[in-house]
Amino acid sequence: MDDISLLKEELSNKYLSVRSLTESLCEPLEIEDYVVQSMPDASPIRWHIAHTSWFFETFILKEVLPNYKPLNEIYPFLFNSYYVQAGERFARPDRGLLTRPTVKEVMEYRHYIDRHMLGLIEKTTEEQLEQLTVTFNIGLNHEQQHQELMLTDLKHMFSRNPLYPVYREQPLYTPIKPADIHWVEFEESTKEIGSNGSEFFYDNEIPRHKALTLPFAIADRLVTNGEFIEFMESGGYENQILWLSSGYTAVEENNWRSPLYWQKIENEWWNYTLNGFRKVHPDEPVTHISFYEAEAYAHWKGFRLPTEFEWERASEGVEIKGNFVDDSSFHPMGLTIDTIADPLKQFYGTVWEWTCSDYAPYPGYKVPPGAIGEYNGKFMSGQIVLRGGSCATSQNHIRKTYRNFFPHSARWQFMGIRLAKDLK
Numbered sequence: 001m002d003d004i005s006l007l008k009e010e011l012s013n014k015y016l017s018v019r020s021l022t023e024s025l026c027e028p029l030e031i032e033d034y035v036v037q038s039m040p041d042a043s044p045i046r047w048h049i050a051h052t053s054w055f056f057e058t059f060i061l062k063e064v065l066p067n068y069k070p071l072n073e074i075y076p077f078l079f080n081s082y083y084v085q086a087g088e089r090f091a092r093p094d095r096g097l098l099t100r101p102t103v104k105e106v107m108e109y110r111h112y113i114d115r116h117m118l119g120l121i122e123k124t125t126e127e128q129l130e131q132l133t134v135t136f137n138i139g140l141n142h143e144q145q146h147q148e149l150m151l152t153d154l155k156h157m158f159s160r161n162p163l164y165p166v167y168r169e170q171p172l173y174t175p176i177k178p179a180d181i182h183w184v185e186f187e188e189s190t191k192e193i194g195s196n197g198s199e200f201f202y203d204n205e206i207p208r209h210k211a212l213t214l215p216f217a218i219a220d221r222l223v224t225n226g227e228f229i230e231f232m233e234s235g236g237y238e239n240q241i242l243w244l245s246s247g248y249t250a251v252e253e254n255n256w257r258s259p260l261y262w263q264k265i266e267n268e269w270w271n272y273t274l275n276g277f278r279k280v281h282p283d284e285p286v287t288h289i290s291f292y293e294a295e296a297y298a299h300w301k302g303f304r305l306p307t308e309f310e311w312e313r314a315s316e317g318v319e320i321k322g323n324f325v326d327d328s329s330f331h332p333m334g335l336t337i338d339t340i341a342d343p344l345k346q347f348y349g350t351v352w353e354w355t356c357s358d359y360a361p362y363p364g365y366k367v368p369p370g371a372i373g374e375y376n377g378k379f380m381s382g383q384i385v386l387r388g389g390s391c392a393t394s395q396n397h398i399r400k401t402y403r404n405f406f407p408h409s410a411r412w413q414f415m416g417i418r419l420a421k422d423l424k
Contacts, residue, residue: 004126011121011129011136018140019114021394022049025150028168034103037096038160041412042153047079047095050106052143053113054079058086059135059372061116064128071112072101082378085371135372137200142375144397148413151330151392155274156412159261164277168330172275175283175334178224183217184314184344185423191313194362195401204376205401207364211309215423218306218314221335221345222353223297223417226282228289229269231297232258242299247292250409260288260411274330284334287351287416291384291408294354294417306420308357308385308403314344315387315400322349324395332391332414349393351416352386352404359383359405383407390414 026034026045034046043051054076061068070076078098080089090098101109124132151167158165194208195201237257240248250256258264261272262280269280289297298304306314323333323346332350339345360380367377383405389398392414406413 004129007126007129008121008124011133012118014140015114015117015121015136018143019110022052022143022147022150025147029154031103033154033157035096035099036157037093038153038157039412040093041410042156043092043095043149044098045150045154046103046106048146048150048153049110050075050079050101051081052139052146053110055142056113056117056139058083060132060139061113061120063135064120064124064132065116068116071109075101075109083371083374085374138202138372138375141200141202141397144394147325147394148390148392151274151325152413155261155272158274159272164272166276167274168328170275170329170331173333173336175281176336176340177283178221178335181419182220183421184220185217186213186215186310186313188215189213189313191309193309193312193401195399199399201399201401202376202403203368203373204359204361204365204380204403207362209363213307213310213313216306216310217421217423218310218344219419220343221418222285222351223419224282224334225269225280225284225286228259228286228297228417229280229282231300234300236296236300239300242296244292244295246408247290247296250290250292254409256290256293259286259293281334285332285346285351285416287332287390287414288411289415289417290411291354291406291415293411294415295356297417298419301419303419303421305354305356306418308355308387310420311353311355311387311418312400315347318344318347318400320348320395320398320400322346322389322395323391324349324389324398325392326395329391332416347388348398349389349395350391351388351414352390353388353418354415355385355387357385359385359403379405386415 029045035044037044057070058076077088078090080086082089154167158167190210190212192208193211195205196208236242237251243251258269263270270277271280294305323329335345361377367373386404386406387402390413
């Protein structure tokens with residue numbers, strides 16, 4: 001087999017692998033589960049399935065195939081998300097109002113795109129294939145992001161149902177009780193931050209540049225539910241001195257008194273998980289908290305959150321392993337016998353770790369041309385960077401330079417806390 005045939009086979013296999021996971025995540029669902037939108041920030045599962053197909057259609061098939069014929073001319077309007085240059089869009093908060101196209105029709109659309117994509121890979125020339133590779137990989141990573149959103153959107157939807165549906169039954173495990181936090185120290189240093197181009201990266205991870213980190217220490221593990229309960233029981237949510245002004249406003253306006261999905265029943269904390277409604281385990285990492293809550297907790301403890309540059313520097317030498325979607329737990333796991341000895345535990349997977357860094361462009365950043373340039377750059381205001389991935393992230397999707405970002409008040413993603421502190 002020649003090099004071009006090997007490349008085509010590799011691309012086809014990567015495409016099928018990612019696309020099949022999306023459908024695998026849908027296997028436990030009933031038809032009613034596909035169409036509900038539980039809040040404006042979430043989307044119906046049917047929409048995620050269609051939108052990820054729209055991405056390949058819009059940025060590859062329509063661009064490369066001169067005679068490509070869309071399955072339905074209205075689908076680009078329905079399934080565009082925020083790409084202004086790609087055309088008009090159906091209002092995001094209203095996605096749950098649509099009962100048509102049906103789930104069956106959306107799956108037919110998805111398979112229509114699959115046939116054309118696989119046919120394109122098979123028939124394209126070597127020169128065209130080289131031009132396609134960057135956008136092709138963006139499309140696959142884009143779909144992996146939506147797989148994570150599918151799980152978190154499903155969790156939010158199911159949590160609103162008094163039946164507390166079980167998404168996928170998983171055997172319970174007993175996490176190891178963590179020791180007190182150990183601090184891993186780092187001396188002052190100027191290090192290069194960002195992607196060096198040796199693996200796939202998003203445009204927000206470049207240009208690679210030098211960043212100064214003053215002496216700091218970072219916690220060897222995540223903050224647990226039990227530790228966060230201590231903050232709650234000490235009056236942390238009522239003590240406005242601990243909070244940023246906008247954070248305490250969010251607490252008052254939303255009546256936050258615990259992480260999302262928690263309820264107190266007969267003096268015990270319970271939480272909804274994708275494995276069902278169960279008691280909060282004190283030794284599992286706290287999750288579904290906003291930046292405001294993470295920052296207030298750090299303030300209460302007398303520490304702070306790491307900067308994204310400190311986090312990336314600490315990641316040097318840390319193996320990308322952990323609690324990812326690949327192990328199908330769908331819930332942040334506590335420490336296990338396999339992780340207890342790691343110098344920096346739970347660094348990847350489990351929960352996205354809030355940093356204290358605003359999501360901003362790196363020095364010299366330029367927005368890529370065209371509609372695909374709207375992927376990251378347009379959001380570089382009013383958001384905070386998170387690092388490391390979560391239990392809903394694919395392991396081959398994450399990397400040391402990956403910059404996730406969400407608004408300060410977002411809580412429905414698997415978000416947690418790793419503390420940091422200054423050293424003299």
